[in-house]
Amino acid sequence: METEKKKILLVEDDPNFGIVLKDYLAMNDFDVVLAKNGMEGFEKFKKDNFDVCILDVMMPYKDGFTLAKEIREKNENVPIIFLTAKTMKEDVLKGYKAGADDYLNKPFDSEVLLMKLKAILQRKATGSLADSKQFEFQIGHFHLNSKLRFLKFNDEEPIKLSPKENELLRLLALHENDLMPRELALTKIWRDDNYFTSRSMDVYIAKLRKYLKRDDSVEILNIHGEGFRLVVKAENQ
Amino acid sequence: METEKKKILLVEDDPNFGIVLKDYLAMNDFDVVLAKNGMEGFEKFKKDNFDVCILDVMMPYKDGFTLAKEIREKNENVPIIFLTAKTMKEDVLKGYKAGADDYLNKPFDSEVLLMKLKAILQRKATGSLADSKQFEFQIGHFHLNSKLRFLKFNDEEPIKLSPKENELLRLLALHENDLMPRELALTKIWRDDNYFTSRSMDVYIAKLRKYLKRDDSVEILNIHGEGFRLVVKAENQ
DNA sequence: TTTACCGTTTAACCTAACCTTAACAAAAAT
DNA sequence: ATTTTTGTTAAGGTTAGGTTAAACGGTAAA
Numbered sequence: 001m002e003t004e005k006k007k008i009l010l011v012e013d014d015p016n017f018g019i020v021l022k023d024y025l026a027m028n029d030f031d032v033v034l035a036k037n038g039m040e041g042f043e044k045f046k047k048d049n050f051d052v053c054i055l056d057v058m059m060p061y062k063d064g065f066t067l068a069k070e071i072r073e074k075n076e077n078v079p080i081i082f083l084t085a086k087t088m089k090e091d092v093l094k095g096y097k098a099g100a101d102d103y104l105n106k107p108f109d110s111e112v113l114l115m116k117l118k119a120i121l122q123r124k125a126t127g128s129l130a131d132s133k134q135f136e137f138q139i140g141h142f143h144l145n146s147k148l149r150f151l152k153f154n155d156e157e158p159i160k161l162s163p164k165e166n167e168l169l170r171l172l173a174l175h176e177n178d179l180m181p182r183e184l185a186l187t188k189i190w191r192d193d194n195y196f197t198s199r200s201m202d203v204y205i206a207k208l209r210k211y212l213k214r215d216d217s218v219e220i221l222n223i224h225g226e227g228f229r230l231v232v233k234a235e236n237q
Numbered sequence: 238m239e240t241e242k243k244k245i246l247l248v249e250d251d252p253n254f255g256i257v258l259k260d261y262l263a264m265n266d267f268d269v270v271l272a273k274n275g276m277e278g279f280e281k282f283k284k285d286n287f288d289v290c291i292l293d294v295m296m297p298y299k300d301g302f303t304l305a306k307e308i309r310e311k312n313e314n315v316p317i318i319f320l321t322a323k324t325m326k327e328d329v330l331k332g333y334k335a336g337a338d339d340y341l342n343k344p345f346d347s348e349v350l351l352m353k354l355k356a357i358l359q360r361k362a363t364g365s366l367a368d369s370k371q372f373e374f375q376i377g378h379f380h381l382n383s384k385l386r387f388l389k390f391n392d393e394e395p396i397k398l399s400p401k402e403n404e405l406l407r408l409l410a411l412h413e414n415d416l417m418p419r420e421l422a423l424t425k426i427w428r429d430d431n432y433f434t435s436r437s438m439d440v441y442i443a444k445l446r447k448y449l450k451r452d453d454s455v456e457i458l459n460i461h462g463e464g465f466r467l468v469v470k471a472e473n474q
Numbered sequence: 475t476t477t478a479c480c481g482t483t484t485a486a487c488c489t490a491a492c493c494t495t496a497a498c499a500a501a502a503a504t
Numbered sequence: 505a506t507t508t509t510t511g512t513t514a515a516g517g518t519t520a521g522g523t524t525a526a527a528c529g530g531t532a533a534a
Contacts, residue, residue: 488521496513497512498512499511499512
């Protein structure tokens with residue numbers, strides 16, 4: 001039985017918004033610690049154990065992204081949610097979002113935040129621990145947005161991905177340059193490991209290869225009998 | 238109760254335009270202080286408390302970005318709106334980094350400026366957690382007034398929206414450029430998530446698409462099995 | 475009361491999206 | 505050489521979504 005309140009570190013420089021959000025989360029049975037800038041946030045993070053961190057990206061002195069990196073050095077697993085301005089251009093945010101467990105555009109719907117918190121804590125509780133949901137990736141010249149299910153190559157029209165394409169590419173990206181075992185994808189995405197699901201997966205590998213063809217520095221290699229490897233060759237730029 | 242007029246610092250080097258804009262804002266119940274260059278702007282900023290700053294970017298001696306940085310050093314929270322030439326793109330990004338809350342391309346629609354001012358002041362007041370409080374949206378060239386239930390395209394006759402059309406578009410606008418999950422709309426608007434309400438929602442999506450067709454830069458995309466996405470493409474002309 | 479109107483739901487039909495399975499070719503392992 | 509695994513394309517079936525029109529139900533005008 002888990003009767004303890006979940007602890008949230010909230011780092012937000014706007015004092016009005018910070019307090020409103022803190023109260024709202026407290027009302028919904030979270031234990032919230034509010035820090036009003038990146039430095040204070042990091043101090044508070046070191047002194048306690050948090051279940052989730054919610055970081056504003058745009059803060060003076062130390063932005064949310066920098067803070068996230070420091071937090072990651074201390075703790076690889078704690079889920080991080082970024083709050084970003086809606087007016088920021090996507091390419092500006094690309095870098096920020098990569099490495100996030102989730103993000104929300106400000107202003108946002110408080111119910112959506114609660115949903116996300118619930119989902120993240122649920123995921124952690126059910127033991128799929130290291131699998132906290134990172135869903136944006138830079139893959140060579142591609143940008144994968146796994147939440148909106150699209151793959152963008154430079155400035156081209158985004159390619160829409162089907163759920164299976166998306167999950168598979170995401171799993172490969174999580175193991176970038178490393179082995180992504182067949183069995184892992186089959187159990188995680190297909191929920192069953194048999195001849196047919198295995199063949200189905202091969203079909204999806206072929207589809208992904210077709211998409212990724214436009215960037216020579218990216219390819220999916222097979223390791224016979226083991227699985228696949230998403231290889232991103234280093235560029236000179 | 239907030240009966241005080243909101244105080245605006247307007248920094249604009251073109252004297253004609255500056256005076257016209259000042260008068261227009263004054264007419265709309267703002268208390269406007271006009272400065273005609275960056276240096277004068279900073280002096281006036283130090284001597285008073287402003288709710289918003291509107292800064293022209295291109296000014297002699299001290300440009301708007303530089304001024305913004307100085308203002309930020311004094312006050313981390315005051316909202317800043319930039320007025321920029323339409324052709325600038327790099328500079329816009331630079332502006333965001335300096336901590337802009339919004340920007341407008343010159344020449345601009347004075348009503349749009351009012352809208353942005355209202356939105357920003359609203360956000361500050363409510364801490365932007367105002368999912369139930371935001372009723373006006375700029376959607377590309379459209380303006381949605383969700384309280385009065387109309388959608389206006391440029392200067393055309395406003396389109397009257399039915400309650401369902403209105404709520405659905407509002408929910409999409411709240412999630413602009415992001416996923417608006419089917420389930421969210423169904424539970425929030427239809428209060429029930431079943432086959433029929435889902436089909437009903439699709440009908441309303443079709444209606445909204447028809448309205449939005451007159452602006453090429455706005456569209457409602459479907460994310461199969463997940464929900465919809467109101468996409469507003471950035472203008473480049 | 476009847477009629478007209480409006481917003482909404484339901485129905486119907488069609489297309490697009492998605493996933494699996496089959497089939498055959500190529501590569502790797504035995 | 506034979507078997508197993510993988511690469512790839514295409515056909516098939518299922519479900520979700522796009523769209524239009526008719527049916528429904530409530531309310532206001534006649």
